[in-house]
Amino acid sequence: MNLGPDLADSDLSRAxxxxxxxxxxxEDFFGGWEQSDIELFLRHGRSESPAPGKITDFFGIRTNSxxxxxxxxxxxxxxxxxxxxxxxxxxxxxxxFATLDSLEAAPVDSFKVAELGASYGPWICFCAVMAERTGxxxxxxxxxxxxxxxxxxxxxxxxxxxxxxxxxxxxxxxxAIAAERGTLYFPRVSNPMENGGQAxxxxxxxxxxxxxxxxxxxxAYPLAEVLGADIWDLVHIDIxxxxxxxxxxxxxxxxxxxxxxxxGTHSRKIEGQLLELFDGRGWVLRRERPTRFNYCPDRRSIxxxxxxxxxxxxxxxxxxx
Numbered sequence: 001m002n003l004g005p006d007l008a009d010s011d012l013s014r015a016x017x018x019x020x021x022x023x024x025x026x027e028d029f030f031g032g033w034e035q036s037d038i039e040l041f042l043r044h045g046r047s048e049s050p051a052p053g054k055i056t057d058f059f060g061i062r063t064n065s066x067x068x069x070x071x072x073x074x075x076x077x078x079x080x081x082x083x084x085x086x087x088x089x090x091x092x093x094x095x096x097f098a099t100l101d102s103l104e105a106a107p108v109d110s111f112k113v114a115e116l117g118a119s120y121g122p123w124i125c126f127c128a129v130m131a132e133r134t135g136x137x138x139x140x141x142x143x144x145x146x147x148x149x150x151x152x153x154x155x156x157x158x159x160x161x162x163x164x165x166x167x168x169x170x171x172x173x174x175x176a177i178a179a180e181r182g183t184l185y186f187p188r189v190s191n192p193m194e195n196g197g198q199a200x201x202x203x204x205x206x207x208x209x210x211x212x213x214x215x216x217x218x219x220a221y222p223l224a225e226v227l228g229a230d231i232w233d234l235v236h237i238d239i240x241x242x243x244x245x246x247x248x249x250x251x252x253x254x255x256x257x258x259x260x261x262x263x264g265t266h267s268r269k270i271e272g273q274l275l276e277l278f279d280g281r282g283w284v285l286r287r288e289r290p291t292r293f294n295y296c297p298d299r300r301s302i303x304x305x306x307x308x309x310x311x312x313x314x315x316x317x318x319x320x321x
Contacts, residue, residue, distance in 0.1 A: 010045060010058075012038065015084040032094030032289030032311055033084055040100050041082050044130060050078045054160070058083055061129060062160045067120055067153065090122070094287050095236075098262040098313040099123065101286070102234035103130050105259070105320055110138040112232045116177040116246075117239040117264075118143035121154035124170075127234070128163045139169050144226055146176040146186040146218045177239055178220035179249035185215035223250030227257050231319065238264035241303035244273040255281055259320040265291050265310035266303045278314045287313040 019035045046060030054062040055071065056078040065075040071089055084093045103111060111131040115124045124141040131139040145151040151174050158165055165172075176184045223246065227235075235258050237243060243263050247254065254261065261278075265271045268291060279285070291310035299305065 010042065010047075011081040013081070014088075015082045018085045032092055032287045032313075033097060037084055037093060037097050038082055040104075041084065041096060044100055044103075044133075045082070046133075047080075048078060050076050052076050055079070055089065057087060057089065059126065059129075061122075061126055063122070063157065064160060067157070092289060092311060094289050094311045094313060095123070095262060097287060098260065098311075099126060099234065099236070100130070101313075102260045103127070103134065106136070106233040109136055110140075110233075111136045112140040112230055113234045113236065114142040114144070114227060114232055116144045116226070116235065116237040118145040118154065119147075119150050119238075120157045121145075122157065123236045124154075125157050125161055125163060128158065128170075129161050132163075140230060140232075141165075141169060142171045142173065142226060144173040144175060144177050144221065146174075146184075147189040148174070148216070149189040173221060173226060175219035175221050177226065177237070177246055178222060178242070179245045180220070180222050181225065182220045183217055184220045186218045188214040188216050223247075224253045227253055230257065232258045233260065234258075235261045237261065238309070241266045241270065241301070244270050244277070247274065248277055251277060251281060255316065255318060257319075259316050260286075261314050261316075263312045263314070265312060266306045267291060267293070269302060271310055271312065274312055278312075282318065283314045283316050285312060286315050287311070 015038055041058065045058050048056050048060040048062070050056060051062060053065050053075065055065055055068060055074040056062050058079055058081065065072065068074070068089060074089065079088060081088060083091070083096050086092045087096070111127060113124055113127040115121060118124065121143045124143050128139060128141055143154055145154065151172065154172055155165060176186055178184060235254070237247070239246060243265060247263065263274060265274065271291060275285070289311045291306050292308040293305040294307050296305050
């Protein structure tokens with residue numbers, strides 16, 4: 001089976017420029033990637049034709065252009081650049097590496113992925129497509145999203161890519177992932193520009209960025225309830241500042257049920273906490289990209305200082321060699 005794209009269609013110029021810049025400066029100023037990732041990405045790339053109203057990425061995944069209103073210049077475009085140091089649209093190389101590395105380490109007939117803080121489901125869609133392409137007959141995909149607006153986009157994004165979710169393979173959970181069962185309040189989302197809200201314990205009108213927004217009451221679910229008894233090849237979690245609280249509360253189930261985890265990080269403090277948490281449990285840090293931030297002392301939450309999310313990709317050697 002030929003999984004790679006026609007190499008003539010691939011644009012390596014950006015990736016090579018990043019590698020050259022790193023070599024000259026002598027430090028990992030981008031973070032989270034290695035030059036060897038290019039080969040991994042090429043192995044799973046797919047050349048597709050452009051489609052009106054869609055953005056088609058290097059891997060042949062199509063996204064409705066309306067989901068990315070800040071990227072109207074990509075409408076009807078196929079992005080042929082290898083996603084290193086990022087995909088020029090929404091994700092860093094570290095996320096693609098974590099996903100494809102987990103795919104190649106998964107059983108040959110199965111791939112199980114949970115996306116927590118799923119937005120419109122870009123990663124479960126990516127994983128479901130990759131599972132089909134690599135001939136994995138059994139998949140299991142869970143998406144947890146607190147926003148009504150974004151939650152309702154998930155099946156549409158899957159359908160754009162030929163994925164028809166079945167009850168046995170896909171579970172969609174409307175709610176927030178949290179340290180314990182209960183209720184939380186999540187900023188009301190009315191368009192894709194409002195992606196990136198943080199759940200909180202009260203219904204006050206001010207969010208963590210200090211903005212006046214309406215909040216909706218949502219169900220909160222702990223990791224154990226969402227993950228259940230399955231063994232998961234990858235958990236992808238991006239929950240805007242609650243990552244340490246949730247992951248430390250659920251570390252026991254992660255130890256026994258999760259082979260690898262990618263965590264989107266939103267402050268240097270959280271990054272340090274996660275380093276201590278996972279390293280203390282014997283997990284192995286495969287890749288890391290630090291958060292970028294601007295110091296904003298007038299904001300009450302240091303999470304709101306972040307200007308670009310960081311990421312950590314951890315492997316659980318108890319379940320994966």
